[in-house]
Amino acid sequence: MAELKVGYKGRTVYNSTFTILEFLGGGGQGNVYRVECGGKEMALKWYHKSTIEKMKNPQEFYENLRANIKKGAPTKNFLWPVELSNWIDGSFGYIMPLRPNGYEELTRFLLWDPKTRRMKASFANITARCNAAINIIEGFRALHNDGYSYQDLNNGNFFINPANGDVLICDNDNVSERGVNFGIAGKQRYMAPEVVMGGSPDKRSDRFSLAVILFRMLFIEHPLEGKYSTPPCMTPELEKKFYGEDPVFVLDPEDDRNAANNQLNTNTLRFWKIYPDYIRNLFIQSFGKSSVKPPYDRVIEMTWLDAFVKLRSETVPCPHCGKETFIAPKYSVNCMYCGGQLTCTDSIKFKRFELPAFGGAKLYDGMASDTEGDFHKIIGEVVRNKKDPSKHALRNLSDQTWSVKLPDNTVKNVEPQGIMPINKDYVLTIGRSEGTVE
Template sequence: MAELKTGYKGKTIYNSTFTILEFLGGGGQGNVYRVECNGKQMALKWYHKSTVDKMKNPQEFYENLKANIKKGAPTKNFLWPEELSNWIDGSFGYIMPLRPKGYEELTRFLLWDPKTRRMKASFANITARCNAAINIIEGFRALHNDGYSYQDLNNGNFFIDPQNGDVLICDNDNVSERGVNFGIAGKQRYMAPEVVLGGAPDKRSDRFSLAVILFRMLFIEHPLEGKYSTPPCMTPELEKKFYGSDPVFVLDPEDDRNAANNQLNTNTLRFWKIYPEYIRDLFIESFGKKSVQPPYDRVIEMTWLDAFVKLRSETVPCPHCGKETFITPKYSVSCMYCGGQLTCTESIKFKRFELPSFGGAKLYEGMTGETDGDFHKVIGEVVRNKKDPSKHALRNLTNDTWSVKLPDNTVKTVDPNGIMPINKGFVLTIGRNEGTVE
């Protein structure tokens, strides 16, 4: 069946009936339709018969989809398969939730629109960009913790709300238990080198793909595409070389064969120095020789998570121009937009993270402990003293009372919506976690 017509009714293996409402779009693997199923509007991905014919073992792929539906989504951020159709004329499809309004495919954040002279989609601010990165990292981590890995990963897998960085992860039909390879051909630009060369995908190769996604979210261009890897005529042999047997990072400090230049890597060169050194170092590690060649060492999700949570905590509104910029605890820096001076003299140091004492800096619940927590729930915000802008306090945005031990060992309480002056030597207790002002 080449294409499903509006009004077509089909059955799933769970005896549900679906009705085609409209065609939404098509791709290399199949078409996507809006359908009604069990009284809800959902999305149906229906595979081209040619896609099924190219699979190593179509029945095994079908059974994997069935197993994934039974197991359920790793988190609510996955547009996970919920229904599986019966086979029809050598093909089949699966039903998943529809993408809500307001979400843009990551691809649009990477494309320039010559008519508007803007990117087709843009993050509202740096915080939204950091939130998106954190959400994607957490999605990978949850997926791997459930024993899965991706067969085919690219920028089309992610839908992002540009206002707040919320992420929905789609195309989860290509998710399987680690080490299982269904022969689904991904895009080489996002594949780990060992997969380009014929190896089976696993969580280690996923980590390479994750690094590519994160790099493009920050710098737009591809980390392996520079003067060496962009010939006038790309051939399959060259593509295999540039992404598989001999990939070179455009900002590799030890190998400049593929160095970034102003024609190909304008955004990379423009934004590279804006980001803190700890972010740059992780990308150098992610695309350095030990990562693109055996032993294929990769930056793990927890390391990425810590880095982007830290980056978000150091993102504040500039008091001079109002735009978000980066602050560094205990240093003076310039706003990346207006050049105004921003000075941060203190910070609240918890076991794993540090909160700069600068107006607008936000404290998230997960930052207070040394183990996993909620990195999306804001529990405090640094506020500036209106009479003396050099002084700051932390506002309690929870419904719980905090306690503060002063240098003379007296203890004060901070009620909900109350504030704690950020003075050196103060020790803040939030639940079982402590943070010291330094």
């Protein structure tokens, strides 16, 4: 059965029934429909028979889907399979939650619309972009901690809310606990070199794909597509060479064969100089020789998470033009938009993170924690003194009382909605964690 018709009724392996309500769209692997199942509107992905026939072991793929459904989603951010149909005429499908309104496919953030002369989708601000990166990194981390790895990862796997950076991860049917290669044809542009060359995917290859996704979120263009890897006519042999046998980073400081140029890499060259060294260095590491050749030394999720949490903490509204720009603790910089000068003289240093003492900087629960915490829950915000803008305080946006030890060992409480002056050598205690004003 190549296509299902509106009104078709089917049954799942769990004895649930589903009814086709609407055709939503088609892709290389199958069609997606809006269905009613168990009193809820859901999404059904139904595979083309040609997709099933190309699989190495269709029954193994089917049983892997059943096992994933039984185990459940790693986090709520996954549009995870929840029902599996019976085999019908040599094919089958699975049911998952529908994508809510307000989410855009990552692909649209990477495409230029000539009519509007803008990207088809854009983040509201830098904070939303950082939030999206953090959400994707946390999704990968949860997936790997549950023993899974991806089979086929690309820009179509992510739906993002451009207003706040919330992320939903879809197309999880190819996820496997064992990293077994089911023969699903992925996009070589997002595969690790060893997978392009025929190796089986695992969490190390996922980390390469993650780096590609993060790079494109920041710089739009592809990290391996420069003057060397964009021939007049791309062939399967050349594709295998540029993404598998001999991939070269467009900004590799030790190999300029594939150097970025103004015709192919306009956005990369424009934005590369804007982001701080610690972000640039992780991409150099991710696509350098130690990553694309054995033993495939890849940047782990926790390192990426720390970097993007730090980047978000250094994202502040410019007091001159109001747009978000970057500020580093104890530095003077210029706004990337208006060129106005921003100076940060102090910071609050916790065990793992440092919060710039600059108006608008946000403190998240996970930044204050000595181990791990919630990187989406804001617990504090730096505010300026209205009479003296050079002075700052931290407002308590949490529901718990903080304590502050002054240099003379006096201890004062900071109630919810109260403020703590950010003065040298003040020591802030939040729960069991401490931060010192430096």
